Amino acid sequence: AQSVSQHNHHVILSEAASLELGCNYSYGGTVNLFWYVQYPGQHLQLLLKYFSGDPLVKGIKGFEAEFIKSKFSFNLRKPSVQWSDTAEYFCAVNALRGSNYQLIWGAGTKLIIKP
Amino acid sequence: DVKVTQSSRYLVKRTGEKVFLECVQDMDHENMFWYRQDPGLGLRLIYFSYDVKMKEKGDIPEGYSVSREKKERFSLILESASTNQTSMYLCASSWEGAGELFFGEGSRLTVL
Numbered sequence A: 001a002q003s004v005s006q007h008n009h010h011v012i013l014s015e016a017a018s019l020e021l022g023c024n025y026s027y028g029g030t031v032n033l034f035w036y037v038q039y040p041g042q043h044l045q046l047l048l049k050y051f052s053g054d055p056l057v058k059g060i061k062g063f064e065a066e067f068i069k070s071k072f073s074f075n076l077r078k079p080s081v082q083w084s085d086t087a088e089y090f091c092a093v094n095a096l097r098g099s100n101y102q103l104i105w106g107a108g109t110k111l112i113i114k115p
Numbered sequence B: 001d002v003k004v005t006q007s008s009r010y011l012v013k014r015t016g017e018k019v020f021l022e023c024v025q026d027m028d029h030e031n032m033f034w035y036r037q038d039p040g041l042g043l044r045l046i047y048f049s050y051d052v053k054m055k056e057k058g059d060i061p062e063g064y065s066v067s068r069e070k071k072e073r074f075s076l077i078l079e080s081a082s083t084n085q086t087s088m089y090l091c092a093s094s095w096e097g098a099g100e101l102f103f104g105e106g107s108r109l110t111v112l
Helices: none
Strands: A003-006 A010-014 A019-021 A023-026 A032-038 A045-050 A056-058 A064-068 A073-078 A087-097 A100-105 A109-114 B004-006 B010-013 B019-025 B031-038 B042-049 B065-070 B073-078 B087-094 B107-111
Touching: A003 A087, A003 A100, A010 A019, A019 A109, A023 A032, A023 A087, A032 A064, A032 A073, A045 A056, A045 A064, A045 A073, A073 A087, A087 B042, A100 B042, B004 B087, B010 B019, B019 B031, B019 B087, B019 B107, B031 B073, B042 B065, B042 B073, B073 B087
Parallel strands: A010 A109, B010 B107
Antiparallel strands: A003 A023, A019 A073, A023 A073, A032 A045, A032 A087, A056 A064, A064 A073, A087 A100, A087 A109, B004 B019, B019 B073, B031 B042, B031 B087, B065 B073, B087 B107
């Protein structure tokens, strides 16, 4: 079955630390890949996406992600985190299920940045 | 900016009550979705709709129904609420099935 796995459910970092959140998916076809973020008390919003082309994609607020097809991975990175990055991060893959494309979601990673 | 509005941010209902959750989007999106979000489980798709009066079951449709009479409005209905339906419910819309989703702020439902 198609699935998305996020390696860590909770991550705690200090400000200025580097961040990498893992995301692996199981789906053999063409994929569109997404990272969404949910800041405390706010709605889910798109952080970045990959459809095709350069496998290194840049998103808002200094985030980037690299699509490695051979590893079925789409890890999220940021060189230096800020307290305002405290949020929950969700990886999602758009895959064909039946006759429709649907987003398959990871369980989410709660990131806490200590000031 | 795209705006997806959910009618209620917080609801408290009793077991057996009928619950309506409404969602309106203002960008003429074809596609609308209802998810529930539970800690450690991510987002699970309840129902989605690719057109007016059209609906498709998602991964967890049991105990829920939906209605889409107008393009901009997608309603989630719990015919007889149960305590295991206590959750955060998220509505989303998109231009196309494979594209970016735009979310509402969520409706937190507590069933006592």
